[in-house]
Amino acid sequence: MSPAKPILLAEDNPRDAELALAAMEEHHISDKVVVCHDGAEALDYLYCRGVFASRQRGNPAVVFLDLKMPKVDGLEVLRAMKSDASLRSIPVVILTSSREERDLRESYALGANAYVVKPVEFCRFVSAVKELSMFWGIINEPPPDPLPPKT
Amino acid sequence: MEPSKNEEPRVPPVETGGVDPGVAAPEPDSLGPTRVPWFRSLTIERRILFGFSLVFIGILFICVISYGNTRLLLDNSGRDTRSYELIQTLRDVDVATDEAEKHLRRYLVTGEPIYLGNYREVVKQKTTLVTYVKDLVRGSVDQEERAERLSQVMDRQFTAQAAAIAKLTEGGIRAVKKTALDGPAKREIAEIHRIVAAMDQHERETMHMRVMQSAAETEKTIALLAAGALLQLVLLTSVYYLIRHDITERRRVAAELKRHGALLEAANKELESFSYSVSHDLRAPLRHIDGYAALLRKAMADAMNEKAARYLDTISASAKQMGQLIDDLLVFSRMGRQEMFRTTVDLAQLVSAVRDDLRLDLHGRTISWTIGALPSVPGDPAMLRQVFMNLIANAVKFTSTRPAAEIAIGVDRRTPTEVVIFVRDNGVGFDMRYASKLFGVFQRLHRADQFEGTGIGLANVRRIVHRHGGRAWAEGAPDQGATFYVALPVEEKTR
Structure with missing residues (x-):
């Protein structure tokens, strides 16, 4: 039942990351999750550079993106992804604490595919993360990887 | 029925009081051409x-x-x-x-x-x-x-x-x-x-x-x-000085207003970034508390005794409650800053929509509703909806101990400038001595185990009604029900 492609979780808070992973544990989805601790690292992963230079090529099935992160924040990652032809089609789910209208507006304006507010209650948090990873990681058919440029 | 005792002041004490530049009277020591008292009492236009x-x-x-x-x-x-x-x-x-x-x-x-x-x-x-x-x-x-x-x-x-x-x-x-x-x-x-x-x-x-x-x-x-x-020369010179003095005064007031406006804007910006970071950062630790409590419960599943389980439940419940308080406070703060959408709101339609939204809470309850004819008023539909949602939900909540609940909504009176709407219930009521506390943020007149709620609802009601240029107050007696009044201007007069 494990997804074919990895899920990229960009989350600066290690506890949030741990809780999210705990939520995904049940269906062994967590095996396929790559955790990045800020926006810069997430972009490194997407562009296969820095510490991810040697990773297996291919886009993730989905990016779970926190908004408030050090260095490069979620909205900047989203903007970079949506303005790059090879990354534009990757589904992006904003996973954040904030319900501020400003964030909602900007995220959707930049092309986010979904916006989920992390519930305070753990059981609701677990079910939200589980459902999200089930849907985007397994049920949903991710876009095929872009064709390598013809030489 | 006359809300005489508990009528709150028309001008809210804390909200941004606008200074009307039109009535900025010249200072009494203005260099007018004469020092006659009656002349001083005249407005600049009359002078x-x-x-x-x-x-x-x-x-x-x-x-x-x-x-x-x-x-x-x-x-x-x-x-x-x-x-x-x-x-x-x-x-x-x-x-x-x-x-x-x-x-x-x-x-x-x-x-x-x-x-x-x-x-x-x-x-x-x-x-x-x-x-x-x-x-x-x-x-x-x-x-x-x-x-x-x-x-x-x-x-x-x-x-x-x-x-x-x-x-x-x-x-x-x-x-x-x-x-x-x-x-x-x-x-x-x-x-x-x-x-x-x-x-x-x-x-x-x-x-x-x-x-x-x-x-x-x-x-x-x-x-x-x-x-x-x-x-003539003397008179014209005097008039000239009067006008010039007035213009100088007006310019000064305008500059002051501008300065205040800038300060206010800066304060608002600060407040906005404050609630933004509250929204982002204050919720995370609570989620962690609840999350790790749950993980702990799971990890200790077999070794957990009843007492420890109750402690964990309390930790989770407290975290949730604080989350709720933060959410309410953010909504309340947003209510004061949010741009108002101005249109005409049909209150009859609004009240019926609110009752529709509350139908889950009404399940298993016997409530006799008396809804009078309700007018249309100028205002922000979403905000006014929140006002009536709060008032009606309160009425439903505080009549829950009654076998036969009665809730009445209607027009109390109507003047050329405003219309007063009431929401009355036969619930547990309140002591008029605490009436002034009703509309405060996180003020509650009942113990948490009696009726649930964070105590932000009526604070929101008052803030929204103030922003519409109206007033909100309440009357009641212990065990004899409560009546909430909302006076809304009939003409556009928002702040």
Whole structure:
């Protein structure tokens, strides 16, 4: 039942990351999750550079993106992804604490595919993360990887 | 029903009170042209109006004086013309009198009819002249009298001369020889000369006096006009200073307002970034508390005793509650900053929609609803919806202990400026002593285990109603239900 492609979780808070992973544990989805601790690292992963230079090529099935992160924040990652032809089609789910209208507006304006507010209650948090990873990681058919440029 | 005791002040104490630039009265120590108390009590508009009225009255005064003087000068110049005419005519009379006497004497001496013809010609002319003189002296009693005497003396002269002519016809030249030598009307002619001289003298004197009068009058007028002009200058200067002072004052107030606006905007920005970080950062630890408590429960599943389980439950419940408080506070804060959407809201429709939304809470409850006719008011639909959602949900909540709950909604009264809506229930009510606490943030009049809620609902109600320019208050008694009133302006008056 494990997804074919990895899920990229960009989350600066290690506890949030741990809780999210705990939520995904049940269906062994967590095996396929790559955790990045800020926006810069997430972009490194997407562009296969820095510490991810040697990773297996291919886009993730989905990016779970926190908004408030050090260095490069979620909205900047989203903007970079949506303005790059090879990354534009990757589904992006904003996973954040904030319900501020400003964030909602900007995220959707930049092309986010979904916006989920992390519930305070753990059981609701677990079910939200589980459902999200089930849907985007397994049920949903991710876009095929872009064709390598013809030489 | 009159909400007399608990009526809250119309101006909320904490919210941004706008300063109306239109009523910015000048400071009492303004450099007005006068220190008269009643003048100080006037508004700047009235002061300026008063100043301009004085200027206008001054101009009117100057006009009247100028008109009077011009009129006098014109009249005098008309009289002068008549006087010159009179003097000329009198000279003619003088000459004609002598001429007539001369011709007659020649006739008397020679008997030549040609002289008689000449004489009659002059006599005819004289009559015309005297009539003209009488016409010219009309209005002056002295002169009229003299003209009359002149006329009479001339008549006598003619009579005397006619007698001489008759004598000549009767007794020939010899009979009139003496008369011809002396002159037939010597006395009368002398008299005529005297009268003419007197009239001439009188007229010249009158003319002279008139010239003096004109000059004096003109001098007086010039002085008055100069004084008037000076006064106008002073008045206009005062008005100018009044206006300038007012403009300076207004400019100062505008600058102050601008400064305050900038400060307010900065404060708002700060508040916004504050709630933004609250929204982002304050919730995360709570999620962790609840999350790790759950993980702990799972990890300890077998070894957990009842007490430990209860502790973990309490940790989770507290975290959740704090999460709820933060959410409520953010909503409350947003309610004060959010841009208002202005349109007309049909309250009847709104109330029925709210009841529809509450139908899950109404499940298993017996509530008898009495909904009166509700008006449409100007306002923000989403915000007003929240007001009625809170009030109706409260009514439902606090009647939950009643076997037969009754909730009534309707119009309490309507004035030309506002409409007062009430929401009444027969629930647990409250003590009027604590009425002022009802609308405070996180203020609750019931213990948490009695009725759930964070205590933000009514604070939101009041804030929204204030932003609509209205008022909100409540009446009630313990165990006898509560009535909440919302007064909303009928016309657009939002802040």
